[in-house]
Amino acid sequence: MIKAxxxxxxxxxxxxxxxxxxxxxxxxxxxxxIGYLCCFAPPEIISAAGAIPYRITGRPGDTMAExxxxxxxxxxxxxxxxxxxxxxxxxxxxxxLVISHSCDMIQRLYGIWTYYRPLPYSRLFNVPHQVSPWxxxxxxxxxxxxxxxxxxxxxxxxxxxxxxxxxxxxxxNRALIRELYRLRKENPPLIKGSEMxxxxxxxxxxxxxxxxxxxxxxxxxxxxxTPAGPPAPRVLVWGSLxxxxxxxxxxxxxxxxxxxxDTCIGFRVWEKDIPLRDDIYEGLKDxxxxxxxxxxxxxxxxxxxxxxxxxxxxxxxxxxVVGYIISFCDPHKFDYPDLRDFLRQSxxxxxxxxxxxxxxxxxxxxTRLQAFIELLK
Amino acid sequence: xxxxxxxxxxxxxxxVILDHGGRILNYIILPTGSNSKAAAERAMxxxxxxxxxxxxDLKFIVATGYGRISIPFAHKRVTEITCHxxxxxxxxPASRTVIDIGGQDSKVIRLNDQGKVVDFAMNDxxxxxxxxxxxxxxxxxxVDLAGxxxxxxxxxxxxxxxxxxxxxxxxxxxxxxxxxxxxxxIARGLHEAIAERTAGLVYRVGLTEAVTMxxxxxxxxxxxxxxxxxxxxxxTVPFEPQIAGALGAAxxxxxxxxxxxxx
Numbered sequence: 001m002i003k004a005x006x007x008x009x010x011x012x013x014x015x016x017x018x019x020x021x022x023x024x025x026x027x028x029x030x031x032x033x034i035g036y037l038c039c040f041a042p043p044e045i046i047s048a049a050g051a052i053p054y055r056i057t058g059r060p061g062d063t064m065a066e067x068x069x070x071x072x073x074x075x076x077x078x079x080x081x082x083x084x085x086x087x088x089x090x091x092x093x094x095x096x097l098v099i100s101h102s103c104d105m106i107q108r109l110y111g112i113w114t115y116y117r118p119l120p121y122s123r124l125f126n127v128p129h130q131v132s133p134w135x136x137x138x139x140x141x142x143x144x145x146x147x148x149x150x151x152x153x154x155x156x157x158x159x160x161x162x163x164x165x166x167x168x169x170x171x172x173n174r175a176l177i178r179e180l181y182r183l184r185k186e187n188p189p190l191i192k193g194s195e196m197x198x199x200x201x202x203x204x205x206x207x208x209x210x211x212x213x214x215x216x217x218x219x220x221x222x223x224x225x226t227p228a229g230p231p232a233p234r235v236l237v238w239g240s241l242x243x244x245x246x247x248x249x250x251x252x253x254x255x256x257x258x259x260x261x262d263t264c265i266g267f268r269v270w271e272k273d274i275p276l277r278d279d280i281y282e283g284l285k286d287x288x289x290x291x292x293x294x295x296x297x298x299x300x301x302x303x304x305x306x307x308x309x310x311x312x313x314x315x316x317x318x319x320x321v322v323g324y325i326i327s328f329c330d331p332h333k334f335d336y337p338d339l340r341d342f343l344r345q346s347x348x349x350x351x352x353x354x355x356x357x358x359x360x361x362x363x364x365x366x367t368r369l370q371a372f373i374e375l376l377k
Numbered sequence: 378x379x380x381x382x383x384x385x386x387x388x389x390x391x392x393v394i395l396d397h398g399g400r401i402l403n404y405i406i407l408p409t410g411s412n413s414k415a416a417a418e419r420a421m422x423x424x425x426x427x428x429x430x431x432x433x434d435l436k437f438i439v440a441t442g443y444g445r446i447s448i449p450f451a452h453k454r455v456t457e458i459t460c461h462x463x464x465x466x467x468x469x470p471a472s473r474t475v476i477d478i479g480g481q482d483s484k485v486i487r488l489n490d491q492g493k494v495v496d497f498a499m500n501d502x503x504x505x506x507x508x509x510x511x512x513x514x515x516x517x518x519x520v521d522l523a524g525x526x527x528x529x530x531x532x533x534x535x536x537x538x539x540x541x542x543x544x545x546x547x548x549x550x551x552x553x554x555x556x557x558x559x560x561x562x563i564a565r566g567l568h569e570a571i572a573e574r575t576a577g578l579v580y581r582v583g584l585t586e587a588v589t590m591x592x593x594x595x596x597x598x599x600x601x602x603x604x605x606x607x608x609x610x611x612x613t614v615p616f617e618p619q620i621a622g623a624l625g626a627a628x629x630x631x632x633x634x635x636x637x638x639x640x
Contacts, residue, residue, distance in 0.1 A: 344496075351497075367456050370456045371458035375458075375493070375494040
């Protein structure tokens with residue numbers, strides 16, 4: 001059934017049935033499934049250790065009352081949403097869990113989850129909040145400790161060659177994703193923002209080789225498209241985690257094109273290859289820590305991160321920036337006033353949408369998005 | 378050649394009809410009630426009747442507001458942000474900042490020299506500090522909406538209201554009444570609380586003069602005065618602030634009509 005579809009249709013089906021896919025994969029291969037959140041603990045290490053990496057996603061708008069017994073109802077609704085799923089048993093196919101200390105809420109999620117619902121394997125991946133040479137050394141060591149803990153769990157031994165092979169496979173996907181992103185520079189773009197995100201979400205559950213096939217199929221499919229419709233305003237979406245394409249669809253329904261992104265499950269992870277150096281950990285450290293543009297890392301005064309967003313906006317010819325922030329997301333909220341002023345000075349209009357990870361009330365969000373698209377025209 | 382704009386908000390529906398010369402032929406304001414489609418039809422019918430026109434006489438209709446999606450006779454739908462900006466700019470061309478407080482929304486719109494929206498901010502997804510908030514508070518103080526402003530103007534001092542949630546603020550008001558606080562001072566406190574919250578929105582987009590206020594709440598002089606004091610600016614209120622959205626929609630309808638006629 002799943003094999004019968006191709007390209008984007010297949011991506012959509014996979015993204016909608018991620019749990020089912022990973023359960024099947026687990027049965028077929030006999031390998032343990034390691035769930036991960038955030039992008040600091042490299043999935044390449046999980047694959048190299050003979051396990052299946054699974055990017056855990058939330059279910060926006062789903063009930064979270066189950067989490068209230070273990071976590072205060074204020075705070076990040078994404079984190080509460082994930083905890084509610086764990087409590088409801090929806091993630092019971094996981095054999096292990098790795099959570100990085102990307103923000104305080106996520107770190108607490110790790111503590112609460114593993115205390116009340118212990119898993120056979122669990123690890124808190126410690127990520128420094130600054131990028132000093134000492135912090136970089138620390139991160140590199142953390143990569144090795146993470147690998148060793150997985151080796152202990154799976155019984156596999158990971159050689160540098162194994163790890164390089166896993167990195168080469170994911171780099172091939174990076175090249176394919178870059179190719180798809182290039183098609184977004186067209187006006188109108190050949191692939192929609194919502195389609196691209198669906199594809200990346202499907203990739204979060206597929207083995208690298210399978211993901212490569214899906215990406216290649218999709219590229220062939222969308223390259224044949226003839227750009228239709230009058231040109232519409234082009235937006236870059238910046239913000240905290242977006243692991244559901246609903247928000248991009250709302251922008252598209254409001255009459256805009258999402259042509260680029262700077263969010264958690266977006267181009268950030270795929271834009272550049274992981275450097276394959278003699279010391280593979282050095283490359284992983286540079287990719288997943290030093291150059292990784294997540295606002296949770298304090299890069300000191302100055303706006304390197306903002307330059308990064310501006311460069312992307314220019315490269316993809318964006319007319320404006322839509323910010324999506326999950327309520328109470330400190331790392332993003334602290335960035336916002338500065339980022340807003342910076343983008344305004346660069347003549348890029350910005351509109352911020354503050355949401356409790358439910359995209360509701362949809363009409364209120366739509367009105368803001370539609371008004372923003374109107375002002376970009 | 379006539380065109381119309383219709384603004385169906387959460388509490389009221391407005392229609393503005395423009396005549397051949399682009400002048401306001403007539404306008405109407407009706408309560409929305411529970412069915413925004415029915416309210417739109419009712420308002421349009423009443424407006425047409427008053428103008429002595431038929432629906433066919435209207436060459437283009439633009440709908441805006443919360444209920445814009447459910448208006449069957451509209452040719453185009455545009456958000457209330459764009460429309461309020463246009464309407465306020467038409468009524469008062471010096472406007473660069475428009476503060477609109479309606480039934481459930483408050484928004485601050487920044488305009489450029491051509492009256493085009495360049496930035497805006499809207500209230501969070503609750504009715505704090507909006508028309509509905511005032512209605513509930515007026516009820517708690519046992520006055521009508523006009524009486525609320527009058528009450529506040531007679532206050533000798535202001536009692537701070539710390540809750541902005543409509544429900545909690547109502548309980549706060551009820552307990553203040555119970556402790557024997559003068560209603561006048563409570564009313565002043567409520568208006569200042571609204572000004573405080575609205576000012577937060579203004580600071581987000583930045584304050585550029587001249588400032589114009591639209592929406593039903595602009596008819597409440599106590600809110601306008603509290604805002605003027607808080608922001609330290611003079612605020613202009615058009616002769617009928619409640620129709621700014623429908624007027625902006627009508628102006629857009631005229632533009633669309635001209636485009637069609639030219640094409």
